[in-house]
Amino acid sequence: xxxxxxxxxxxxxxxxxxxxxxxxxxxxxxxxxxxxxxxxxxxxxxxxxxxxxxxxxxxxxxxxxxxxxxxxxxxxxxxxxxxxxxxxxxxxxxxxxxxxxxxxxxxxxxxxxxxxxxxxxxxxxxxxxxxxxxxxxxxxxxxxxxxxxxxxxxxxxxxxxxxxxxxxxxxxxxxxxxxxxxxxxxxxxxxxxxxxxxxxxxxxxxxxxxxxxxxxxxxxxxxxxxxxxxxxxxxxxxxxxxxxxxxxxxxxxxxxxxxxxxxxxxxxxxxxxxxxxxxxxxxxxxxxxxxxxxxxxxxxxxxxxxxxxxxxxxx
Numbered sequence: 001x002x003x004x005x006x007x008x009x010x011x012x013x014x015x016x017x018x019x020x021x022x023x024x025x026x027x028x029x030x031x032x033x034x035x036x037x038x039x040x041x042x043x044x045x046x047x048x049x050x051x052x053x054x055x056x057x058x059x060x061x062x063x064x065x066x067x068x069x070x071x072x073x074x075x076x077x078x079x080x081x082x083x084x085x086x087x088x089x090x091x092x093x094x095x096x097x098x099x100x101x102x103x104x105x106x107x108x109x110x111x112x113x114x115x116x117x118x119x120x121x122x123x124x125x126x127x128x129x130x131x132x133x134x135x136x137x138x139x140x141x142x143x144x145x146x147x148x149x150x151x152x153x154x155x156x157x158x159x160x161x162x163x164x165x166x167x168x169x170x171x172x173x174x175x176x177x178x179x180x181x182x183x184x185x186x187x188x189x190x191x192x193x194x195x196x197x198x199x200x201x202x203x204x205x206x207x208x209x210x211x212x213x214x215x216x217x218x219x220x221x222x223x224x225x226x227x228x229x230x231x232x233x234x235x236x237x238x239x240x241x242x243x244x245x246x247x248x249x250x251x252x253x254x255x256x257x258x259x260x261x262x263x264x265x266x267x268x269x270x271x272x273x274x275x276x277x278x279x280x281x282x283x284x285x286x287x288x289x290x291x292x293x294x295x296x297x298x299x300x301x302x303x304x305x306x307x308x309x310x311x312x313x314x315x
Contacts, residue, residue, distance in 0.1 A: 001028035007023060007059070011058035012046075012057060021042075022059075023042070025206060030182050034191070034198040035189055035190070036191065042210070044160070046208070050068070064078060064155060079158065080157040081160075087145060087148065088145060094125055094130070094133070098148050101149070102119070122180075123143035125144060139173075142164075145162070150181065157187070157189070178190065190202060205302070215309055225305070227308075229273055230271060230300070231269070232278060232298075234266065234294070247262070247267070256274075267285065278295065
């Protein structure tokens with residue numbers, strides 16, 4: 001994958017406070033890159049530096065090979081920003097809002113009109129072009145917020161919690177739109193506190209805390225950093241006089257099993273995360289004359305990893 005965004009040894013201080021501490025990472029072309037972290041971890045500062053909205057003390061940032069300091073004006077035309085806060089003018093209708101923000105990137109005339117229509121159609125608001133934000137639902141405002149950030153066809157799009165407070169239908173529409181943007185050639189940096197969204201759309205995920213990267217990789221790679229195990233729960237009916245200790249001892253000797261126990265009619269095995277064939281376990285239970293009522297496999301998820309690595313809740 002071709003590198004599109006490169007951040008190297010970035011340092012940003014606010015007085016004596018170090019908001020970003022020697023941060024380095026890269027994002028590939030057409031990648032959806034999740035940037036996660038507790039509040040105050042340095043995410044917003046990092047995004048503000050990338051978009052050239054604030055300066056920085058040390059390091060370098062390049063977008064498609066262009067330096068954001070030396071080529072600031074050119075780089076800015078490559079970037080689209082969808083902020084967490086709704087950034088719309090209430091006295092302008094939807095089309096006028098999109099045109100205003102697109103015009104800041106040099107679009108005008110027929111090109112501007114076409115870009116505004118296309119952006120509104122993309123977010124599903126073509127039929128609301130003349131509606132003002134104050135009459136829109138929260139989900140519609142969020143979608144209009146996105147339209148304003150992408151109308152100029154940016155190659156790098158930064159989305160800061162674009163689904164906060166929206167209904168399920170709008171959330172699905174927004175997530176689908178982000179995937180479509182990637183298919184059209186855009187690179188996306190995505191932040192959210194909704195872990196299921198990040199799991200759904202992000203190719204790689206970085207976790208930042210105290211201005212430093214804690215970990216970076218695919219969802220499965222991050223899970224592997226924290227745990228190489230998963231829980232296999234087999235529901236059965238254990239008789240009162242059943243020799244449970246013997247069965248537990250047998251399971252403990254099997255390949256891929258780290259621990260075994262019986263709890264409330266369930267045989268719970270801690271097994272290697274890579275184990276996908278449960279046949280041997282089921283055969284041992286059936287040989288003992290026990291019925292198999294159900295099987296569930298529970299691996300760590302992204303939220304578990306986040307808390308394990310940062311020691312903090314998501315909000």
